[in-house]
Amino acid sequence: MIRRFQIKADGLEAALVYLSGLTDKELIQNHVLSPLMNSDFDTNTELPIPLGQIKIINTWSQIENAIFGGDSVLLIHSRTTAHQLDTKGWPQRNVEDAHNEIALKGAHQGFTEIRSQNIAMIRRYIPHRELTVKEIVIGVRSKTRISILYLKDVASEDVLKELETRIHNITVDAVASNGELIEFIEDNPYSPFPQFILTERPDLAVSHILQGRFVTVMDHSPNVLIAPTNFISFFQGVDDYGTRWLVASSIRMLRFTSFIIALFLPASYVAFISFNFEVIPVELYLSIAESRTRVPFSPVMEALLMEITLETMREGALRIPTPIGQTVGVVGGIVIGQAAVQAGIVSNIMIIVVAITAISSFVIPNYDMGAAVRLLRFPMMLAAALFGIVGLVIGWMTLIGHLISLESLGTPYGTPLAPFRFADMKDAFLRFPLWAIRRRPKGNGTIQSIRQGKNPNKR
Known part of the structure; x- marks a missing residue:
């Protein structure tokens, strides 16, 4: 005009x-x-x-x-x-709850698609002069603005330079979201494991900034990117720090246990039934053998069939309206599972294994980590079908070696286990009392490691 x-x-x-x-x-x-x-x-x-x-x-x-x-x-x-x-004005979405990251005790607000509004949410949590905002424009055609937020006196300058360099090196027509940005700047693009955290919760982003990490806020993106990260970070929930530490530690251990179950339970079923049935108690083995008498498929084909069916139902439920999607997921699973057992396509024990596996995958608080587990479940089953328990051990060792070799913006992904840092273990598999966690994680390369003084009320 x-x-x-x-x-x-x-x-x-x-x-x-x-x-x-x-x-x-x-x-x-x-x-x-x-x-x-x-x-x-x-x-x-x-x-x-x-x-x-x-x-x-x-x-x-x-x-x-x-x-x-x-x-x-x-x-x-x-x-x-x-x-x-400055006469900008277009329809905007109001601040709403973070629907994809529900927290029982956290703040009931989530990021929107407006970058300035998202930055303001973070500033409300950290009204301090050291909270720095750097802006970068990427996209030859989109001219997308990205803001990097961090604490200047805490965060590592080397990590900041690495992040800025990787963003500046992007030459593309447009970058529409932080999810697309990740593919351009991640260290290992061929790994199934996420190397950055995407969140739509301001309180979670703030907690990582206070630990010495960086948060990128992008135009048109309702979530922010947190970097660098490690493997443990994907199992830490917002509710962990609003719950008593003994309860939070128990829940966190449950998440790691669910990770192992979701990854290895179907593969263990295949290994024990196909190769190493001698380790199964006789009564249980007879029950399993009886339930499989009418099943025409091998254990690995049975497991693959049910897992593919489960993933198909999960994906289908995501693409239809929410109320109907939940109904399809629950009712569809019950109906198909019961029909498959009655038709002799799968055994009763396979339905139980698939159900436990599905529930365990939902316990993982981060969606991207849960997706990685669901993907890796299939090669684990194939390894178990070929080599039995030996295949499970090979798969486990390969997984550990891969996790240790990963980096996030040049920082070790396996910390605080590899390299081992005892001080950082206070907020890893367990969550110690907040007054006992005096230092920030060293894996972030922070300048200022102390984040709180000694509490005279505690001994």
Whole structure:
């Protein structure tokens, strides 16, 4: 849109250029056009426009970026410069609960698609001068703005430089979300394990900033990226720090146990039934053998069939409306499982194994880590089908070696186990009392390791 008008003060011709749909028309009319057309002022001095941000620009590229970014540009006849006016205005989603990361005792608010609003949420938690915000623009066509938030006196300068370098090296038309950004900057793109945390919870992002990590906030993305991370971080929930430490430690151990069950239970079933049945108690083995008398498939084919069916149902439930999706997931699982047993396609014990595996995978608090477990379940079953318990051991050792070799922005992924750091174990598999966790994790390369003094109320 080009709105031509005449400035009342000296009669100069002017034009206001903006894109309809990206600007607030009421703001333009009342706070830009009306003062310029009806007020007497000296055009050589400050403009009588009551806006918070007015910037002088003098190149066509700056004018283009301003207009496509939602600002208005004021052009005055015979002037060699233009004025960039902050008149952004488009439909926005209100702050709502983080629906994908439910917390019983955490804050009931989640990030939105507005970058400035997300930064403001974090600043409300950390109103400190050391909270630094650095902005980077990526995307040849999208001109997407990314803000990196961190504590300047705590976070590692080397890790910051590495993160900035990787983002600056991206040359692409557009980056639409932090999920896409991850694929451009992660250390090992061929690993199934996530190397960065994506969250839509401000309180979780703040807790990682206080530990010396970095948070990237992007335009149009309702979640933020947390880096660097380690394997343990994906099993730490927001509720852990609002619950008594003994309860939180028990729940965290349950998550790690569920990780092992979700990864190895189907493979263990295949190994014990196909190769190492001698380790199964006789009564249990006879019960399993009786339930498999009508099953025409081998144990590995039976397990693969049920796991693929489960993943198909899970994916289908995600693509349909939420109330119907939950019904399909529960009722569909019951109906298909019962029908499969009655038809002799699978055994009763296989239904139990699949059900326990599915429930265990839901215990993992991070979706990306849960997805990695569901993917790795299949090669583990194939290894068990080929080599039995030996295949399980090979798969386990390969998994451990892979996790130890991973890095996140150049920092070890396996810390505090590899390399071993005893001080960091206070908030790893167990969660010690908060007053006992005096130091920040060393794996982040933090400058300032002490985050709290000694508590005189505790001994």
